[in-house]
Amino acid sequence: MLYIVYDHIYAHNKDYIRLSKKLSYLLRHGAIKEGLSIRTDGFSPIDQLLSEKLQGYTLEDIKKVVETNDKRRFILRENNGNWEIKATQGHSINNINNLYLKQLDHVDFDIIHGTYYRNWESIKLKGLSRMRRNHIHFSKGLNFICGLRKSAEIYIYIDFEKAKREGLKFFESENEVILCAGNDEGIIERKYFLKVYSKNWEILDLD
Numbered sequence: 001m002l003y004i005v006y007d008h009i010y011a012h013n014k015d016y017i018r019l020s021k022k023l024s025y026l027l028r029h030g031a032i033k034e035g036l037s038i039r040t041d042g043f044s045p046i047d048q049l050l051s052e053k054l055q056g057y058t059l060e061d062i063k064k065v066v067e068t069n070d071k072r073r074f075i076l077r078e079n080n081g082n083w084e085i086k087a088t089q090g091h092s093i094n095n096i097n098n099l100y101l102k103q104l105d106h107v108d109f110d111i112i113h114g115t116y117y118r119n120w121e122s123i124k125l126k127g128l129s130r131m132r133r134n135h136i137h138f139s140k141g142l143n144f145i146c147g148l149r150k151s152a153e154i155y156i157y158i159d160f161e162k163a164k165r166e167g168l169k170f171f172e173s174e175n176e177v178i179l180c181a182g183n184d185e186g187i188i189e190r191k192y193f194l195k196v197y198s199k200n201w202e203i204l205d206l207d
Helices: 014-030 046-052 059-068 117-126 160-165
Strands: 074-079 082-087 111-115 136-140 154-158 170-172 178-180 193-198
Touching: 014 059, 014 082, 046 059, 046 082, 059 074, 059 082, 111 117, 117 154, 160 170
Parallel strands: none
Antiparallel strands: 074 082, 111 136, 111 154, 136 178, 154 193, 170 178
16 A cells, blocks of 8 residues: 655644654665665665664654655555655665656656755856756746745756757656756756746846
């Protein structure tokens, strides 16, 4: 049985917020470093998480975090009587390469990356980098639930058709975030920027 929860409600309880942050770290970045089991599809056994890294929490606490996470970051499922959980996207663990991702052949929405003024000069010069993550993240349009931070100061629109024509592959995650690994160096070059706006809807110069 698979549980994908779409509630847009914050977990106000600080313990749940702390638990959500711990899960994000373990499932996206730290599982192997912390000695936890994690499969190539991103799922980890909840029993091990609770016994080794999340002492003091329960399965019900994890269910509550999944149900109330505003970004829909986690998927919980019962597999042959054992509960498992994964992060839907945002991984930096290299061997998580079998996530359920839908490759995009065409789009009827804007593909947008949100960033900040402090990063803009570097992005103009070098393009968007996936950094230590497996993918660069984008939103479907101006979606501040999944894909864009509300604090973003700059919106970079991607020329999907040109990027696809020149070999870049875009995918949609289970929580509707758009992902692209970039080129062989993990970069989406500036030539694929369709337009760039500030949060005040001023057009930013690419030169």
